[in-house]
Amino acid sequence: MDQECIIEFSKFGFQYFSQKEPTLYDIDLKIHKGEKILIAGPSGCGKSTLGNCINGLIPFVYKGTMTGSLKVDGQETRKSSLFKMSMNVGTVLQDSDGQFIGLNVGEDIAFALENDCMPQEEMKKRVQTIASIVDMEDYLAQDPHELSGGQKQRVSLAGVMVDDVDILLFDEPLANLDPKTGKTAVELISRIAAEDRAVVIIEHRIEDVLHCAVDRIVLISEGRIVADDTPDRVLASGILTECGVREPLYLTAARYAGVPVTAEMRPASLNTFDTETCAPYIRRWFEDSYVRTHAEKKREMLKIENVSYSYDGVRQILKNVSVDVYEGEMISIVGKNGAGKTTLASLICGFMDPDEGRITLDGEDLSRYSIAERGEKIGIVMQNPNQMISKTMIFDEVSLGLKARGLPEEEIRKRVDEALQVCGLHEFRNWPNSALSFGQKKRVTIASILVPSPRILILDEPTAGQDYRHYSEIMEFLKKLNENGQTIILITHDMHLMLEYTDRAVVITGGEKLADMRSFELLCSQELTEKANLKETSLFALAEKCGINDPLGFVECFIHYDREVRSNEA
Amino acid sequence: MKLKVFSYSRLDTFVHRLSGLSKLVCFLLLTTAIMLTYDIRVILAITVLSFVMIRVAKIQFKQIRLMLIYVGIFLAFNFVLTYLFEPEYGVKIYGTKHLLFTFFGPYTVTLEQLFYQITKLMKYLSVIPLGISFILTTNPSEFASSLNGIGISYRICTALSLTLRYFPDVAQDYNTISLAQQARGIEMSGKAKMTERLKRVASILIPLIMTTMDRIELISNAMDLRGYGKNKKRTWYSRRPLKKADYVSMIVSLLILIGSLYVRFAINHSMFYNPFV
Numbered sequence: 001m002d003q004e005c006i007i008e009f010s011k012f013g014f015q016y017f018s019q020k021e022p023t024l025y026d027i028d029l030k031i032h033k034g035e036k037i038l039i040a041g042p043s044g045c046g047k048s049t050l051g052n053c054i055n056g057l058i059p060f061v062y063k064g065t066m067t068g069s070l071k072v073d074g075q076e077t078r079k080s081s082l083f084k085m086s087m088n089v090g091t092v093l094q095d096s097d098g099q100f101i102g103l104n105v106g107e108d109i110a111f112a113l114e115n116d117c118m119p120q121e122e123m124k125k126r127v128q129t130i131a132s133i134v135d136m137e138d139y140l141a142q143d144p145h146e147l148s149g150g151q152k153q154r155v156s157l158a159g160v161m162v163d164d165v166d167i168l169l170f171d172e173p174l175a176n177l178d179p180k181t182g183k184t185a186v187e188l189i190s191r192i193a194a195e196d197r198a199v200v201i202i203e204h205r206i207e208d209v210l211h212c213a214v215d216r217i218v219l220i221s222e223g224r225i226v227a228d229d230t231p232d233r234v235l236a237s238g239i240l241t242e243c244g245v246r247e248p249l250y251l252t253a254a255r256y257a258g259v260p261v262t263a264e265m266r267p268a269s270l271n272t273f274d275t276e277t278c279a280p281y282i283r284r285w286f287e288d289s290y291v292r293t294h295a296e297k298k299r300e301m302l303k304i305e306n307v308s309y310s311y312d313g314v315r316q317i318l319k320n321v322s323v324d325v326y327e328g329e330m331i332s333i334v335g336k337n338g339a340g341k342t343t344l345a346s347l348i349c350g351f352m353d354p355d356e357g358r359i360t361l362d363g364e365d366l367s368r369y370s371i372a373e374r375g376e377k378i379g380i381v382m383q384n385p386n387q388m389i390s391k392t393m394i395f396d397e398v399s400l401g402l403k404a405r406g407l408p409e410e411e412i413r414k415r416v417d418e419a420l421q422v423c424g425l426h427e428f429r430n431w432p433n434s435a436l437s438f439g440q441k442k443r444v445t446i447a448s449i450l451v452p453s454p455r456i457l458i459l460d461e462p463t464a465g466q467d468y469r470h471y472s473e474i475m476e477f478l479k480k481l482n483e484n485g486q487t488i489i490l491i492t493h494d495m496h497l498m499l500e501y502t503d504r505a506v507v508i509t510g511g512e513k514l515a516d517m518r519s520f521e522l523l524c525s526q527e528l529t530e531k532a533n534l535k536e537t538s539l540f541a542l543a544e545k546c547g548i549n550d551p552l553g554f555v556e557c558f559i560h561y562d563r564e565v566r567s568n569e570a
Numbered sequence: 571m572k573l574k575v576f577s578y579s580r581l582d583t584f585v586h587r588l589s590g591l592s593k594l595v596c597f598l599l600l601t602t603a604i605m606l607t608y609d610i611r612v613i614l615a616i617t618v619l620s621f622v623m624i625r626v627a628k629i630q631f632k633q634i635r636l637m638l639i640y641v642g643i644f645l646a647f648n649f650v651l652t653y654l655f656e657p658e659y660g661v662k663i664y665g666t667k668h669l670l671f672t673f674f675g676p677y678t679v680t681l682e683q684l685f686y687q688i689t690k691l692m693k694y695l696s697v698i699p700l701g702i703s704f705i706l707t708t709n710p711s712e713f714a715s716s717l718n719g720i721g722i723s724y725r726i727c728t729a730l731s732l733t734l735r736y737f738p739d740v741a742q743d744y745n746t747i748s749l750a751q752q753a754r755g756i757e758m759s760g761k762a763k764m765t766e767r768l769k770r771v772a773s774i775l776i777p778l779i780m781t782t783m784d785r786i787e788l789i790s791n792a793m794d795l796r797g798y799g800k801n802k803k804r805t806w807y808s809r810r811p812l813k814k815a816d817y818v819s820m821i822v823s824l825l826i827l828i829g830s831l832y833v834r835f836a837i838n839h840s841m842f843y844n845p846f847v
Contacts (some may be wrong), residue, residue, distance in 0.1 A: 041729070057791060057794070057795070060789065082794055082795075086795055086796060086797045087797070089795075091789065091795045093792055095788060098785055098789060098792075099788060099789060099791075100713060100809075101732070101789065101792065101796075103709060103710060103731075104808075108809050110807035111793075111796050112797050113805075113807070114805050114806060115796065115797040115798050115801065115804050116800070116801070117801055117803055117804060117805050118805055120807065121737065123792070123805065124807070125829045141580075145739075148733055159796065163797075181740070232623060346749075349753055364721060370757075371750055371753050372754075372756065372757055374752035378757065379753070380750065384781065386781050386784060387746060387747050387750065387781055388747075388751075388777060389777060390773040390774070390777050391773075391776075400754060400755075402592055402755075402756065402771070419751040438597045481575055528720075
């Protein structure tokens, strides 16, 4: 590589003061100008720590012991300062909502310039130029919080590009975006990658990032680099799955079909993937394993009838929505951010009353119950467990709802123990909540909602921000609950989740119900996925490329096969 | 959905166009004027002015409804307590006694007491709309930039503007958390005992503090990464230089203060205006 090396880790290690073990070991990594690198790995593998070493948050904000050497732009970082490093490295953090400093877009983009004491006139010109690079020049006076998810990210990106940085670092840029917006974001990142700049993307959604080509994938597992190679070679080796990172779905399908995948088959993208070699394997596998199934109708349990809602009496958030939920099923409600799906959940839980229409459970109108009374019938688990946990100890947290309802001590103990067993938390029952991982906290909140044995369990984005391993863990757990008869509604924009775990999906867009159909059928319809800000699944395209004349059946076949594989693993 | 109560609303009116600094100065001058007088004529004049400001700023009733309810409760309490503690304070001040009727014992109702209490009520009533129009029409970052302009450390100014900025978000969090806890069976209202209620408030506050801490960590990292605190000074994208209207408003407010002082010292020779002699 003739371009200059701009990030150089050698024999680098790092240990947080608060941790017993190092988070990173023996990192040797070179990144050059003009390169676009994907750093992947499961949660807790150290990839975010690695990112924080590059942007200087380590060692200047998060303290710890560094060993070996890390040079950014030729300068040993421990001898530099956060300010100096911020001139070189622009970081787009994961949650763009929480990182806005300015009250309007223009001001937010200008923040770095303000700190540089740039005169106002010059600043306004520079902001204008940068905003037009990310197509946000018409929004300078807007409140960033009122923008869509994709636009928010553009603003964050512009905010770090004003400094003319050499390195752009994206920390899980796709985490909060719906699939379609994520696709646009990846295209934008690709567009701003340039000769004199290095782009580093930290992400575990491999297939989505690979929508646009990257030069290398650096795979991290348990604090060490386990692969640093071209995407084709990394994907072919199968090491991703071993490390608990999800491969592209088309590749998983190829492996199920027994295709011997090699780097020469260019598996990094479905466009380059050698489907000609795959086709015979895939066709044979499909013929052997396809069993057509029919969705069976069950008893209606929750009925949402012609519900409309508006916060301000002007703009309708939900328009005449009707949904039936059947006993014992697990369904997903999907749709882009702001489509009204969270509002629908709030109406079901009685946080607000619908302007029109009614909601009945087992034929009984719910409107006469208070929020707490409804909570016994319908439990909701919020996205962020920190928004729910209010006790120090796990046992107290889980028993909170029962205590508030004045149940006898004996009964409480029995039911809490049961819920903790079900959620696999029994051995931790006397632990403080703060000692748990994010996924475990999530299970604590699920347990505390399960104790009053609600008829229906609603989960808002149950797997947001979770890597493949934790995703599978949480979802397999929910699946088990469901198999024991628990009716579950999932609110999500995760396509994998709806495809792999829920048979039926209800799509809400612009406050209206757009579709109510089997999940895999939805993800095979270009028209519907487009409208719902989703993405057509790559399985469908793979089937078409392999000349399968029933691509829908192929996707269904894959799902069933995959479910079996998963439950055997779990 | 964001709660728009208590937060800056972006409109283009005369009041919105004034710089945050001049609005603060006007607010301080006018409240000082109110504090230093018990002359109902002066107070009424300022009350009219402050309601005109609300009108000019196109502040809608629903934006301030909640706030007004609390203020109303406070004022009612204040009114009753003032009477209960000293039912004849007005008589003492004004030196005459026009008895209307008597409840019992010392609890007489006199014109003097009524006049005193109404004056006091009007004092509050005139300041509140001023405060409301100041809060709802001032862009926090522009305000921070003007405070920095008069020599206050930019760190304090930025912290202040961020607090104002994120207040609606925290209020929103509070709302969400409270609903979720209620769904778990914790009744927030009702006849629970005080200790019980305090415990329930804690069940909202702890998650609220946790989520707010998360927010703070994120925003402070975002700021550090973009070079915040690099220099002793900073510039402001949204600074607005003072214009003619700003100077005029400040001068008018100053004149009102001087006027009220003039009335106090030269005409009434006392803090009170006495219509009874």
